[in-house]
Amino acid sequence: xxxxxxxxxxxxxxxxxxxxxxxxxxxxxxxxxxxxxxxxxxxxxxxxxxxxxxxxxxxxxxxxxxxxxxxxxxxxxxxxxxxxxxxxxxxxxxxxxxxxxxxxxxxxxxxxxxxxxxxxxxxxxxxxxxxxxxxxxxxxxxxxxxxxxxxxx
Numbered sequence: 001x002x003x004x005x006x007x008x009x010x011x012x013x014x015x016x017x018x019x020x021x022x023x024x025x026x027x028x029x030x031x032x033x034x035x036x037x038x039x040x041x042x043x044x045x046x047x048x049x050x051x052x053x054x055x056x057x058x059x060x061x062x063x064x065x066x067x068x069x070x071x072x073x074x075x076x077x078x079x080x081x082x083x084x085x086x087x088x089x090x091x092x093x094x095x096x097x098x099x100x101x102x103x104x105x106x107x108x109x110x111x112x113x114x115x116x117x118x119x120x121x122x123x124x125x126x127x128x129x130x131x132x133x134x135x136x137x138x139x140x141x142x143x144x145x146x147x148x149x150x151x152x153x
Contacts, residue, residue, distance in 0.1 A: 059087050059095035060110075067117050071126065078127055080135040086118070086146070093149055111150055118146040 063086040070084040089095050094114060100106045116122060123143045131139055 057095075057097045059089075060097070063087055063094075064113070064117070071117075074127060074130055076130065077132050078130045078135075078139070079132045080138050080142075083139055083142075085142070088149075094153065096153070107153065111153055114150045115147070118143055118150060120144050120147055 066084040067086070075082055086094065094110075096107070096110070100110055120140055120143045123140065
């Protein structure tokens with residue numbers, strides 16, 4: 001009778017021990033995952049701090065977004081001041097991130113994009129009838145200057 005009670009106690013203890021071991025493993029795994037998540041967050045934070053957005057890229061995106069918004073809903077009469085003139089660098093050129101400047105195919109793509117926005121014929125075609133009579137000549141002169149800047153890139 002004692003042997004049976006003893007075996008039953010061992011069986012009970014064995015089951016109980018397995019449950020305890022499983023719980024310990026689960027807690028350890030949770031702690032590892034949490035630790036890994038914190039490390040992952042730190043890596044993300046370090047990466048974002050190490051790779052700030054380039055000001056040239058911000059300028060490029062702003063220039064494009066402003067022009068596209070203007071093109072999609074232009075005013076009924078476009079004056080010189082109403083044109084979404086692009087922000088240029090202090091040297092008077094369009095902003096170019098180093099990767100675009102060093103890669104001929106990217107530079108060519110960017111130039112085509114700029115020409116599609118700032119070529120005098122395109123401006124005349126898109127907005128010609130909307131240009132204010134007093135400002136029309138000044139607008140087209142400025143657009144021609146921008147086209148020359150694009151050509152010299």
